[in-house]
Amino acid sequence: MFKTRITELLKIKYPIMQGGMQHLGVPELAAAVSNAGGLGTMNATIYPTIPEFRDAIRKAKSLTKNPFCVNVSMLPTLSPGELTPEYFKVIVEEGVAVVETAGRDPKDFVPLLKAAGIKLIHKVAAVKYAKKAEAAGADIVTIVGLECAGHPGMDDVTTMILGNKVARTVKIPVLIGGGIADGAGMVAALALGGDGVVMGTRFVATEECIVHPSFKKWIVDSSENDTILIQRSIRNMIRAMKNDAARKCLELENQGVGLPELLTVISGKKSKASQLDGDLSGGIFAVGQATGLINDIKPAKQVIDDVISEAETVMNRLNAFQQ
Numbered sequence: 169m170f171k172t173r174i175t176e177l178l179k180i181k182y183p184i185m186q187g188g189m190q191h192l193g194v195p196e197l198a199a200a201v202s203n204a205g206g207l208g209t210m211n212a213t214i215y216p217t218i219p220e221f222r223d224a225i226r227k228a229k230s231l232t233k234n235p236f237c238v239n240v241s242m243l244p245t246l247s248p249g250e251l252t253p254e255y256f257k258v259i260v261e262e263g264v265a266v267v268e269t270a271g272r273d274p275k276d277f278v279p280l281l282k283a284a285g286i287k288l289i290h291k292v293a294a295v296k297y298a299k300k301a302e303a304a305g306a307d308i309v310t311i312v313g314l315e316c317a318g319h320p321g322m323d324d325v326t327t328m329i330l331g332n333k334v335a336r337t338v339k340i341p342v343l344i345g346g347g348i349a350d351g352a353g354m355v356a357a358l359a360l361g362g363d364g365v366v367m368g369t370r371f372v373a374t375e376e377c378i379v380h381p382s383f384k385k386w387i388v389d390s391s392e393n394d395t396i397l398i399q400r401s402i403r404n405m406i407r408a409m410k411n412d413a414a415r416k417c418l419e420l421e422n423q424g425v426g427l428p429e430l431l432t433v434i435s436g437k438k439s440k441a442s443q444l445d446g447d448l449s450g451g452i453f454a455v456g457q458a459t460g461l462i463n464d465i466k467p468a469k470q471v472i473d474d475v476i477s478e479a480e481t482v483m484n485r486l487n488a489f490q491q
């Protein structure tokens with residue numbers, strides 16, 4: 169069940185992708201998701217040097233024989249030293265099956281990926297950018313709505329609207345994300361016209377995720393009201409855990425300060441340190457409103473198996489309405 173254009177195109181068992189996660193998208197998590205029949209993703213930008221990045225890809229290849237994805241986030245860089253072109257070179261050399269890009273138009277890298285037979289998923293947060301992704305030659309477009317962890321765009325439009333509209337607007341397969349954490353969410357995304365789902369927050373609360381256990385526990389204990397939108401003033405909005413660091417960021421934004429001052433609170437270094445040390449208040453932690461739907465920490469395989477069996481139950485319930 170649940171064969172879609174995504175499972176066909178990517179040669180995976182289930183139309184479920186684990187989206188890229190800065191600091192956390194490591195080979196072990198990506199491989200666990202791919203081994204379970206989904207599409208796992210590791211993040212290029214975790215690795216500060218090209219040899220480390222290449223080693224990480226090789227590690228993922230040693231852990232799974234199934235297709236996995238490498239995320240290359242091309243968001244406005246908050247630190248100098250852009251490695252993007254080199255990341256793509258290594259991706260091609262190592263024969264990675266799938267790439268997820270986000271943040272900037274990927275068109276410059278499309279010919280390289282096409283020539284190597286690598287499938288490109290471009291993630292966007294607005295209908296106009298979904299059209300642009302299709303025109304640029306992306307094989308799949310991911311649309312995320314306001315509920316999502318990380319970057320929901322600047323327009324405050326929810327997954328319910330964006331998923332539906334993008335699926336009606338582009339011809340290429342569509343992944344829908346933002347607030348999806350269970351089988352009901354998956355069926356809803358397919359009902360909107362999607363060919364599959366992307367989940368981030370749900371995969372943070374897994375045994376394989378390297379975030380400090382205190383963050384996983386926080387996800388289980390927190391509700392849909394415990395996230396906050398920050399960084400609107402620098403047009404790089406993100407949804408994050410409502411903690412001291414995020415409140416401080418918002419306070420500074422309300423005072424009208426610029427990027428240098430904001431960076432004292434939002435720097436990637438601080439986020440990474442807090443996520444690995446378990447300091448719940450010290451850094452920005454991207455997390456979505458799906459926190460309200462997550463009640464347990466379990467292996468990634470269990471997440472996928474549960475989503476599929478819940479989705480089958482939901483389908484049966486819906487089918488029963490027709491009698």
Ligand SMILES: Cc1cc2nc3c(=O)[nH]c(=O)nc-3n(C[C@H](O)[C@H](O)[C@H](O)COP(=O)(O)O)c2cc1C
Pocket residue numbers: 186187188189190192211239241269270291312315316317318319345346347348366367368369370372453454455456457458
């Ligand atoms: C901790 C965390 C870090 C993330 N970092 C990135 C990233 O570096 N690049 C990216 O494209 N998306 C990133 N995302 C977004 C996810 O790939 C995915 O689009 C999003 O989590 C989907 O929404 P959901 O959290 O409601 O499932 C991140 C998500 C989380 C939870």
